[in-house]
Amino acid sequence: xxxxxxxxxxxxxxxxxxxxxxxxxxxxxxxxxxxxxxxxxxxxxxxxxxxxxxxxxxxxxxxxxxxxxxxxxxxxxxxxxxxxxxxxxxxxxxxxxxxxxxxxxxx
Numbered sequence: 001x002x003x004x005x006x007x008x009x010x011x012x013x014x015x016x017x018x019x020x021x022x023x024x025x026x027x028x029x030x031x032x033x034x035x036x037x038x039x040x041x042x043x044x045x046x047x048x049x050x051x052x053x054x055x056x057x058x059x060x061x062x063x064x065x066x067x068x069x070x071x072x073x074x075x076x077x078x079x080x081x082x083x084x085x086x087x088x089x090x091x092x093x094x095x096x097x098x099x100x101x102x103x104x105x106x107x
Contacts, residue, residue: 030049036107037106039105041056042058055070056068056103059074064096065077066096066103068091071087072087079094083106090106091104091105
């Protein structure tokens with residue numbers, strides 16, 4: 001009995017799954033794990049990232065609050081606030097500086 005074919009099929013399936021997971025984050029400013037990504041953006045109105053299959057765009061920020069558009073919905077995030085559900089994803093703010101923001105998106 002030849003056991004090479006099932007092994008090759010399993011290896012191919014694992015490789016495709018791995019590439020699919022990595023494709024969930026397609027921007028240079030996105031760092032992903034298995035089901036969670038950290039996004040770092042410049043505080044500019046043109047900043048955006050593709051993350052876990054949705055587009056996240058910077059809208060505005062002040063000292064404590066960031067407004068983002070995630071999956072077509074605007075959401076306000078405050079540092080220390082629990083994650084907010086947006087389009088089936090959990091979004092939370094990590095940090096705000098004078099130059100950039102950092103937030104997490106999780107499944």
